[in-house]
Amino acid sequence: xxxxxxxxxxxxxxxxxxxxxxxxxxxxxTDEDKIKALGPHLLMAYSGxxxxxxxxxxxxxxxxxxxxxxxxxxxxxxxAASWVxxxxxxxxxxxxxxxxxxxxxxxxxxxxxxxxYWIDYLGTMTEVPFGAHGYGSYFALSLLDRCVKKYxxxxxxxxxxxxxxxxxxTLEEGIETLxxxxxxxxKRLIVSPSKYKVKIVDKDGVREIEL
Amino acid sequence: MxxxxxxxxxxxxxxxxxxQIEYAMEAISHAGTVLGVLAKDGxxxxxxxxxxxxxxxxxxxxxxxxxxxxxKIFLLNSNVIGGVAGLTADANSLINYARTAAQKHxxxxxxxxxxxxxxxRLCDMKQGYTQFGGLRPFGVSLLYAGYDPHYQFQLYHSDPxxxxxxxxxxxxxxxxGTAQSLLKQEYKDDIEIKDAISLVLRVMSKTMDSTTLGxxxxxxxxxxLDPETKAPKAKIYRxxxxxxxxxxxxxxxxxxxxxxxxx
Amino acid sequence: xxxxxxNGGSVIAMVGKECVAIACDLRLGxxxxxxxxxxxxIFPVTDRIFLGLPGLGTDVTTLKELFRFRVNMYxxxxxxxxxxxxxxxxxxxxxxxxxxxxxxxxxxxxxLSKTPSGGFKPFIAATDLIGCLNFAKDFVVxxxxxxxxxxxAEGLWEPxxxxxxxxxxxxxxxxxxxxxDAYSGWGCIVHVITKxxxxxxxxxxxxx
Numbered sequence: 001x002x003x004x005x006x007x008x009x010x011x012x013x014x015x016x017x018x019x020x021x022x023x024x025x026x027x028x029x030t031d032e033d034k035i036k037a038l039g040p041h042l043l044m045a046y047s048g049x050x051x052x053x054x055x056x057x058x059x060x061x062x063x064x065x066x067x068x069x070x071x072x073x074x075x076x077x078x079x080a081a082s083w084v085x086x087x088x089x090x091x092x093x094x095x096x097x098x099x100x101x102x103x104x105x106x107x108x109x110x111x112x113x114x115x116x117y118w119i120d121y122l123g124t125m126t127e128v129p130f131g132a133h134g135y136g137s138y139f140a141l142s143l144l145d146r147c148v149k150k151y152x153x154x155x156x157x158x159x160x161x162x163x164x165x166x167x168x169x170t171l172e173e174g175i176e177t178l179x180x181x182x183x184x185x186x187k188r189l190i191v192s193p194s195k196y197k198v199k200i201v202d203k204d205g206v207r208e209i210e211l
Numbered sequence: 212m213x214x215x216x217x218x219x220x221x222x223x224x225x226x227x228x229x230x231q232i233e234y235a236m237e238a239i240s241h242a243g244t245v246l247g248v249l250a251k252d253g254x255x256x257x258x259x260x261x262x263x264x265x266x267x268x269x270x271x272x273x274x275x276x277x278x279x280x281x282x283k284i285f286l287l288n289s290n291v292i293g294g295v296a297g298l299t300a301d302a303n304s305l306i307n308y309a310r311t312a313a314q315k316h317x318x319x320x321x322x323x324x325x326x327x328x329x330x331x332r333l334c335d336m337k338q339g340y341t342q343f344g345g346l347r348p349f350g351v352s353l354l355y356a357g358y359d360p361h362y363q364f365q366l367y368h369s370d371p372x373x374x375x376x377x378x379x380x381x382x383x384x385x386x387x388g389t390a391q392s393l394l395k396q397e398y399k400d401d402i403e404i405k406d407a408i409s410l411v412l413r414v415m416s417k418t419m420d421s422t423t424l425g426x427x428x429x430x431x432x433x434x435x436l437d438p439e440t441k442a443p444k445a446k447i448y449r450x451x452x453x454x455x456x457x458x459x460x461x462x463x464x465x466x467x468x469x470x471x472x473x474x
Numbered sequence: 475x476x477x478x479x480x481n482g483g484s485v486i487a488m489v490g491k492e493c494v495a496i497a498c499d500l501r502l503g504x505x506x507x508x509x510x511x512x513x514x515x516i517f518p519v520t521d522r523i524f525l526g527l528p529g530l531g532t533d534v535t536t537l538k539e540l541f542r543f544r545v546n547m548y549x550x551x552x553x554x555x556x557x558x559x560x561x562x563x564x565x566x567x568x569x570x571x572x573x574x575x576x577x578x579x580x581x582x583x584x585x586l587s588k589t590p591s592g593g594f595k596p597f598i599a600a601t602d603l604i605g606c607l608n609f610a611k612d613f614v615v616x617x618x619x620x621x622x623x624x625x626x627a628e629g630l631w632e633p634x635x636x637x638x639x640x641x642x643x644x645x646x647x648x649x650x651x652x653x654x655d656a657y658s659g660w661g662c663i664v665h666v667i668t669k670x671x672x673x674x675x676x677x678x679x680x681x682x
Contacts, residue, residue, distance in 0.1 A: 071328060073361050075320065082321035089536050093575060110360055118509060124481060124531035126502055126510040138507060286550055310550055314543045321539070 484617025
């Protein structure tokens with residue numbers, strides 16, 4: 001039932017997560033914030049087992065902040081993502097693994113580009129141009145494949161195929177695409193969330209927007 | 212007076228001193244000199260070897276992947292070189308710890324360990340040996356010459372107490388006072404790497420105990436940035452390269468050269 | 475559903491004439507849902523050794539980082555690069571350490587080992603998820619499409635292929651094998667290693 005999306009574009013990452021906190025058939029809360037700011041240029045959307053989610057998210061937030069205080073600079077998105085992934089991978093083979101899926105979006109100031117990481121509860125991590133977790137992902141991903149334009153070029157070979165992504169999309173275009181994902185999930189998912197929280201991270205930091 | 216308070220690390224003297232640590236530093240002042248100089252485009256480390264002689268088997272060192280005889284200067288990670296002065300066995304243990312710490316950081320953060328963080332890790336460990344456990348401190352001082360994207364080139368010095376500080380130029384081991392004052396006079400803030408190399412070699416030639424200055428007595432290393440990949444490049448010079456460098460600086464001194472004027 | 479088939483992916487390595495080739499697909503999935511078409515499973519260990527890690531995605535990353543740690547320590551202490559046979563045993567013992575709680579990976583290695591005369595000999599090896607080594611002389615396969623890879627490789631491989639021919643052979647093998655497997659595909663990458671250079675090519679493959 002919990003759905004989260006994230007899309008990268010020109011100098012930004014948009015992270016969106018639903019705001020419903022439910023237990024069985026009851027919606028306990030409709031304004032839950034499931035996106036944490038881990039640093040001045042890092043956002044993390046979490047979903048999964050209730051309890052595990054907030055515990056793990058706060059554990060990550062506090063440790064990233066501790067690193068920043070101790071060493072006087074913040075971790076780059078790739079380093080923070082590696083730390084988070086390793087924490088999950090170590091938890092996997094412990095007595096009670098955390099069951100949390102994440103989308104980690106950040107702005108890398110060293111290389112001036114947005115970064116997005118898809119991480120699941122096993123500690124599987126991959127850098128993606130756009131990503132989603134939850135049942136919503138089954139509807140959103142193929143939509144994002146089509147709507148977001150780009151030609152993938154790997155090691156000199158131009159690969160044109162049915163998947164497109166545009167790394168130069170403006171923020172307005174990105175938000176439009178996000179709206180299409182949300183509408184699609186609302187239309188097709190049997191119990192779809194009504195409201196989403198949307199946050200953006202770019203070179204100026206983290207901010208929240210209203211759709 | 213000191214006699215009663217110096218046999219254990221874990222007790223203070225009435226004057227508030229920890230004698231074991233001071234004695235450790237005394238041990239270091241008898242060890243071979245290690246000199247480090249920070250330039251704006253690199254860091255230079257040089258060291259005087261104490262374990263030398265005709266019978267020493269250095270065959271492996273000549274072709275070794277990282278050069279050096281492995282007595283004073285060591286590669287700690289692709290972005291940090293370490294220079295040690297003091298008890299060799301203690302130094303080897305610390306070098307191993309530093310290498311493991313650097314790899315553990317890489318494992319957790321997928322990023323090279325920042326130089327200050329590496330220095331802190333070692334110092335945190337060394338401080339433990341001054342406060343609990345009843346074990347003696349490490350009789351080693353280290354110089355860390357490194358690069359990271361946050362603070363660029365850096366030079367740190369840590370001692371047996373577990374304290375460290377950042378330096379523009381510093382020296383540890385025997386004759387470090389002389390070397391330090393020479394460095395103070397000659398060091399300029401915007402020094403370039405090639406001038407730093409000359410400075411280091413000149414100061415070494417003045418402070419080293421021996422009359423000869425060659426690859427048998429000298430270890431040398433430089434850390435710079437690769438111009439294309441922008442990645443840190445650590446170079447520990449091979450004996451042949453050290454001799455060539457000394458030759459080009461006009462500082463090479465052999466046994467025979469010293470004897471000649473006596474004619 | 476089997477843990478080894480959760481994320482999907484396959485790797486193959488082949489021996490040629492004074493060269494080796496190793497190839498993998500690029501898919502990372504969450505059961506039937508494809509998540510990434512850029513998930514590489516082959517990593518360079520040294521200039522002459524490549525390691526392929528097909529299996530559970532989280533363990534792919536964990537093992538790649540763990541081997542990087544161990545090989546870095548080896549290189550820095552021994553002051554020389556690790557040899558392929560030695561590395562294969564390192565892989566085997568690392569996996570056996572977790573005999574009763576294993577990593578869900580079946581590693582494949584390809585490299586060139588030094589001969590006493592100073593030349594280079596092609597080397598391939600594979601292990602199962604608990605470290606049982608297999609030093610094949612022709613090719614080794616692993617992953618969700620392993621049975622299909624065996625079939626095509628057996629048909630196409632012949633001894634003493636030159637680097638260019640080896641590239642064609644391994645490419646055809648992997649592309650056709652993963653096309654028959656639902657959990658592998660979404661792009662392929664091939665590395666051909668000779669004593670002078672490494673050539674990496676991404677194949678134009680079916681993206682379905």
